[in-house]
Amino acid sequence: MGDQFVDSYDPRRWAAAWTPRQALEGRAARRSASRQRLGSVGLGAGILLAGAAAAWIARPDAMTPRPGVAADAPPGAGEAQSVRRTLQLASAAELETALRRFGLDAATAAQVAAQARPALGAEGEVRAVLEMTREGGALRFYRLQASNPDSSGAVVRRGEGGALETSRLAAEMRERIVVMHGIMDGDSFYSSAVGVGVPNALISPFAKALAFDFDFQRDVVAGDAFELAYAQRTNAAGEAMGSPLLLYASMTTQTKSAAVYRFQQPGGEVEWYDASGRTVARSLMRTPVDGARVSSKFGFRIHPVLKYRKLHGGIDFAAPTGTPIYASGAGVVEFCGPKGANGNFTKIRHDNGWETLYLHQNRFAPGIAVGVRVAQGQQIGEVGTTGRSTGPHLHYEVHINGERVDPATVQPDPSESKSLTGAQMQAFEQVRDRIDVNRAQGSS
Known part of the structure; x- marks a missing residue:
């Protein structure tokens, strides 16, 4: 049965079955077939090149995108006849002009913009994706x-x-929790926090949240560690x-x-x-001004102006003029105005009978007047250098039973500490646990 086939793995059978003449004829046949294949390939390549050239000449997107404008082909009625423009506008007021600039006639641009504008904010950026079709060159x-x-x-x-049809898009917002860690540098908490990427808007709230436990001008030094978690809303693009x-x-x-949770x-x-679940609030905060330097402590000293030994009945916090001053505790304003060597100063009587004084202010916060009740942490004025002062600073005093005491040594009243119970405690635990889970994971 094997004798019927020329194909074999035995070289002797190849020689017997394949004569020189047959070899020549086979060579000629192979050359002819090769020429036919090359011709076919060349013809196919020519057709492809011609088609590509035609597609390039008739491409739908013949306009050059302007800076800041992306162009690509959208799904539409025929990919080869579609044009897309992505426009980033400063406000909705620019929409009609942008539509005209990128290909729509004036009447259509006005109609389309009028249909979309009610759903767009009066202020804020607008992202617009414009899709068009090219029909007969237009x-x-x-x-x-x-x-x-x-x-x-x-x-x-x-x-x-x-006819134009309009549909509304709902906002797509989600909230994620971001966790950040840092080590205090040798400068300030502000520079330490900014150095690890903490948003500037969170630096003051962070200091206030821990104001009952730490004086950031005296208690915190280089090498101390801090951590925070914050909620941030993002849109569909993650912005x-x-x-x-x-x-x-x-x-x-x-x-x-110390660690505190917002609730x-x-x-x-x-x-x-x-x-x-125990509140950390106390009658008085440790520091009534952010980012200040303690320039003079409580006690006897040589007065910098009078030049003789005198009791310094408070703490001086040096800070630039205009730095906000906060009420260290809730209470009622008993005095607010200029008073000789004290300059512009405010006196607050607190709910437990204690009093705090804020001297040498540049000016008072709007709404601060005698008889007005202020909340703990509410801004009452700004740092200045009015009255008998050698530079911009806040002189801060605490009076208990009519006597001046060192603000740094005032101890919280244990009776002030209140704990959550019942349903409130259960709600707090859910908030706390969610934060702690994200702290363990890093962020969510």
Whole structure:
């Protein structure tokens, strides 16, 4: 059976079956077949090149994109006849002009912009995706999607019969928790926090949240560790929307550590609690001004102006003119105005009978007047150098039972510490646990 086939793995059978003449004839046949294949390839390549050239000449997107404008081909009625433009506008007021600039006639641009504008904010950037079709060399409107930074907006499209149809887009927002850690440098908490990427808007709230446990001008030094967690709303593109909200703050020094959680009781004010649900609020904050340097402590000293030994009945916090001053505790304003060597000063009587004084202010905060009740941490004025002063600073005093005491040594009243119970405690635990889970994971 094998004798019937020329193909064999035996060379002797190849020689017997394949004569020189047959070899020549086979060579000629192979050359002819090769020429036919090359001709076919050349013809195919020519057709492809011709088609590519035709497609390039008739390409739909013949306009050159302007800086900041992306162009690509959208899904539409025929990919080869579609044009897309992505426009980033400073406000909705620019929409009509932009539509005309990128191919729509004046009447259509006005109609499309009018349809989309009610869904767009009066202020803020607008992202618009314009889709058109090229028909007989002319551009014809197909679809526009215009959205606000929060992803809300409108879609305007050409429906059957050419009429414009509009549909609204709902905002797509989500909240994520961001966790950050840092080590204090040798300069300040501000520079330490900024150095690890903490948003500037969170630096003051962080210091206030821990104001009952730490004096950031005296208690915190280089090498101390801090941690915070904050909530940030983002749009569908993952871009931050609105201001971040501080949820958790902690500081660890060589001598102590403290951690606080933000919690708002139903219908109540926002307060800070430790992990066990006990409020950390005290009658007075440790420091009534942010970012200041203690330039003079409580006690006897040589007065810098009078040049004789005199009791310095408070603490001086040196800070630039205009630095905000806060009420160290809730109470009622008993005095607010200029008073000789004290300069512009405010006196607050607190609910437990204690009094605090704030001297040498540059000016008072709006609404601060005698008889007005202020909340703890509310701004009451600005640092200045009025009265008998050698430079911009806040002179801060605490009076207990009519006597001046060292603000740095005032101890919190144990009766002030209140703990959450019942349903409030259960609600707080859910908030606390969510924050702690994200702290363990890093962020969410």
